[in-house]
Amino acid sequence: MKGILLVNLGSPRSTAVNDVKEYLDEFLMDEKVIDYRWIFRALLVRGIILNTRPAKSAEAYKTVWTEQGSPLIVITEKIQKKLQKLVDVPVEIGMRYAQPSIEAGIQKLVDQGVTEIVLFPLYPQYAMSTTETVIDKAEEVRKKSFPNIKINYIQPFYNREIYTDCLAESIREKLPENFDALQFSYHGVPERHIYKTDPTKTCNLNDCCSRKDNPSHQFCYRHQCFDVTNSVIKKLGLPKEKVMVTFQSRLGNDKWMEPYTDETLESIGKKGVKNLAIVCPAFVSDCLETLEEISVEGKEQFLHGGGENFHYIPCLNDEDRWIEVVKTLCEEKLNEFYLV
Ligand SMILES: C=CC1=C(C)c2cc3[nH]c(cc4nc(cc5[nH]c(cc1n2)c(C)c5CCC(=O)O)C(CCC(=O)O)=C4C)c(C)c3C=C
Numbered sequence: 268m269k270g271i272l273l274v275n276l277g278s279p280r281s282t283a284v285n286d287v288k289e290y291l292d293e294f295l296m297d298e299k300v301i302d303y304r305w306i307f308r309a310l311l312v313r314g315i316i317l318n319t320r321p322a323k324s325a326e327a328y329k330t331v332w333t334e335q336g337s338p339l340i341v342i343t344e345k346i347q348k349k350l351q352k353l354v355d356v357p358v359e360i361g362m363r364y365a366q367p368s369i370e371a372g373i374q375k376l377v378d379q380g381v382t383e384i385v386l387f388p389l390y391p392q393y394a395m396s397t398t399e400t401v402i403d404k405a406e407e408v409r410k411k412s413f414p415n416i417k418i419n420y421i422q423p424f425y426n427r428e429i430y431t432d433c434l435a436e437s438i439r440e441k442l443p444e445n446f447d448a449l450q451f452s453y454h455g456v457p458e459r460h461i462y463k464t465d466p467t468k469t470c471n472l473n474d475c476c477s478r479k480d481n482p483s484h485q486f487c488y489r490h491q492c493f494d495v496t497n498s499v500i501k502k503l504g505l506p507k508e509k510v511m512v513t514f515q516s517r518l519g520n521d522k523w524m525e526p527y528t529d530e531t532l533e534s535i536g537k538k539g540v541k542n543l544a545i546v547c548p549a550f551v552s553d554c555l556e557t558l559e560e561i562s563v564e565g566k567e568q569f570l571h572g573g574g575e576n577f578h579y580i581p582c583l584n585d586e587d588r589w590i591e592v593v594k595t596l597c598e599e600k601l602n603e604f605y606l607v
């Protein structure tokens with residue numbers, strides 16, 4: 268029997284500082300997120316970051332937390348429920364960090380008689396810190412606890428027409444009538460991650476990411492962000508001069524991909540962008556990074572820098588057209604089981 272596991276990043280179990288600390292410890296001690304040797308990672312995470320960040324992050328989580336819990340988990344559950352109505356195989360969810368874990372999600376499927384799983388990492392673009400770590404974790408769990416099940420992974424879907432059509436339509440409906448610019452703010456990654464995962468060692472984090480057809484693109488997060496932006500603005504008929512791509516949420520002292528979202532928001536008001544629309548297509552579901560960092564902090568930065576109207580465009584969340592895309596991508600992979 269087949270089944271589907273939807274995997275998202277995960278959130279702390281509550282907004283208590285200790286729960287946030289436990290979550291950040293698991294997240295940041297992942298070698299695909301902070302890719303230093305264990306001892307240096309532990310010194311940085313446990314010796315520095317976890318002393319101050321949990322309290323700050325807990326305050327931020329409090330501002331977005333709902334009665335049902337973390338927005339990211341609540342929305343992932345909504346996607347699961349809607350998808351379950353459209354497909355005739357069991358659908359469960361699992362989080363890369365904290366609960367419900369990937370292991371718990373697989374166990375639920377196995378308890379329903381599932382032996383072949385389509386696992387969907389809910390990230391449009393590939394990154395070592397997203398898709399890759401999800402697959403690593405799922406393989407670790409499979410080998411340890413479920414050696415007899417098969418898992419078929421859905422690959423990043425940034426360049427699938429059904430996805431970019433869906434995103435473009437969603438943005439079109441939510442764009443305000445008047446805006447001077449549309450900003451695409453993607454979660455950032457350290458530049459080092461891009462070089463590290465480039466099998467061709469040709470990406471220079473510059474023009475090569477915007478070039479067409481380069482073998483490095485399959486593992487280039489930066490290219491994949493540009494590709495989504497280009498597809499969407501073409502479908503919306505927007506001129507490039509009205510569009511910006513920036514990268515948010517940097518952490519630590521490494522050089523992260525530029526330009527930075529916060530610096531851009533602080534400066535564009537003075538450059539004449541008074542009415543801004545902003546969208547975050549690295550996330551399929553709204554979460555701390557969109558609801559607090561962009562909608563609250565980002566808005567303040569923009570207004571402080573001379574901007575006047577800030578319009579946040581929500582993620583795809585549980586929109587019906589997005590659930591149809593999820594269904595199609597899952598069904599393609601479910602059908603592959605019949606081919607082997
Ligand atoms: C969408 C893709 C994501 C990438 C790429 C990514 C890389 C990445 N993130 C951190 C550090 C943090 N991220 C945090 C929150 C967070 N990150 C993503 C997604 C990506 N991260 C999401 C969806 C969320 C929100 C989770 C939620 O519960 O809503 C946090 C925790 C919050 C905070 O303290 O600010 C950290 C820390 C690194 C270091 C990294 C790449 C190396």
Ligand SMILES: [Fe+2]
Pocket residue numbers: 454516
């Ligand atoms: Fe992150």
Ligand SMILES: [Fe+2]
Pocket residue numbers: 470471472473475476477483484487489490
């Ligand atoms: Fe590139």
